[in-house]
Each structure stands twice: as C-alpha cells, then as structure tokens.
Amino acid sequence: MTDASIVVPQSVAPEAFRTLMSEFPTGVAVVMTYDRAGRPWGMTCSSLCSLSVTPPTLLVCLRRQSPTLAALLQTGTFAVNLLHGDARAVGELFSSGAADRFDRVSWRWGGGGPHVGQDTHAIADCRVVRTADGGTHVIVFGEVFAVTTAPGRSPLLYGRQRYSTWSDN
Template sequence: METSERARSEFRGPISPQRLREVVGSFCSGVVVVSAVGSDGPIGLTCQSFASLSLEPPLVTFAVARTSRTWPRIRDVGSFCVNILAADQRELSQQFSRSGADKFAGVEWSPSPLGAPVLDGVVAWIDCELRHEYDGGDHTIVIGEVHDLAGTGERRPLLFHRGDYLDIPGTTA
C-alpha cells in the first residue's frame, strides 16, 4: 500500500488541538516580537507564526490569538514593527509573552521609521502598516505591508520546536 493510501485508510476523525499541536510542532519556527507605541507607551507581544507573504507588493503575515489583549491595542495604532529575535533572546521572548506585566521593563529600544520599537540586539526588524486582518479560527491572521526593514545577518535567530526553544550546537548569537 502506498503511503498516501495508508494515510487515507488510517483517518481517525476530528483532529484534537493537542494532536495538531504535537504534529505541527515538528515544524521549527522563528520567534518574533510585534511592537508598536500606543497612547500609553510601547506595547508588544511574542509570536512564532510569522512569515514572509509577498515580494510584490512587500507583505508579511503572522497570526495572533483572539484572546490577546495586546493585539487590539497594536491594531488601533495601525502600524507595527516585527522584531526577529536572536538566539540569545529567550528571556525577551518570555517577557513579551506574559500578560499584565510591563513588557518593556528593562528593554532597550529605538523607534523605527514608523515609530514602533526596534528592540536592541534583534537579528532583523520589519516596519509595517496594517493592511488586512482575516478570521483564522481561534486566531486572527494579520497582513502587514512592509515600509522599511533592516537586518545584520550577523546574528542567529531564536528557534522554537516541539513546544520549547531549540538549542542547536553552534547557534548561539
């Protein structure tokens, strides 16, 4: 029996969130912090569902949980910066994933051309204006139009795999 036939014959019905997370977690992703400056100061969130979407026009995408209290505040600003975290920035990733905390406490940053925080030490940053949002089930799919960006190419990215940060020998920043 061919692999595709075997896969079809072993269909088990509805996919549980736990099983989906387990299988899709096999795919390694980078980690970013999406940031903006709102009326109360800088705001940001950690995200691992970031990707380049289009070269012409220049677009990027990410998905954010519908339960996020930070995304609506960033949406209201209308522009944001995607900060691609470096391998040695695990603590920063964790800091921006916490609810209710001052996520920018002790964080050095400078404003992007659109005014959003560019975090010190990141691999790269991408300055965007919000272009579209789409329903993505329990997430919102965000499309950003790229207005400016920069990267050093000298630092290695922070990676996430199977529910944890990935340590690869020789990949420290």
C-alpha cells in the first residue's frame, strides 16, 4: 500500500456521535466556581475523568461559551460536586441555565468553589493547572487539593437519556 492510497475517514455526523455517547453511562457532576466578585457559577458536567494520581489531577470539559468556564478561568479554582442518586433535580437545574439556580439549592462556600454537600456523595476542590482546546469545549485540567466524601450515598448516573443510580448489590 502506498501513501497515495491511504483514505482518511470522515467524521460521523454530530447526531450519530451523540447517540454513541448516550450508550456510555456516566456519573453526574456539577462544576462550580466563583467569579472575581465572589458570585457563584455552576453547570452540570458529564465530561469528567481522572487523569493522574500523582499529582492528583482530573479533567473536565466545559462548553466554550459557558459563563461558568469564564469565571473558573478568572479565579483558577473550581469544585466538582459528584451528585448522589437522590439529587437528579440539582443536576437538571444546573443544566437548565436558570439564572436563579443558586437561590434554589442549599450550598456553602468551599475551597475551590461552592459545595452542594447535601446533594453529593463526593466533592473535589481543584486548582486549574492548564487548559486545552477541545473544539466546542475547553478541557480544564484540575489538580485536586481537597476531597470531601459522604459514605453510604449512591452516585447519580446518566445514560441512554435517563437517570439511574448505582446499586449496592
């Protein structure tokens, strides 16, 4: 085979890609931060993964036009609130873009960003160590500097366009 015969495949259509990714269930997280004026910002995020144990680093992918991303980049810190199985309403609220979302949930100040502790099974406070271009999203690398857990709470999961929880069995 010569180089001239190599065919580069075309990308699938966005709808086909969305269908593929709906088949991959994921935990539901709300990424939260403050802006320079101390106002809270947050959005639901399912694009989250661990990257490294040393240093403890995770990455989140946030929509490029998101005001939460803009605030996060201003302050350089954020909190990843991993929602528990009874917190579906919080996940939906923070994906809605409702301007009053912080008035509709109980939250407290955290080291990296707001914590919605009663709605989580774990929280990671992070500092931004770098970003990368992700097309329609920005990949944010966060070094974890604090972890809070609430044992006994099952994670909220999302896949196939529906919510579920992780069974303890």
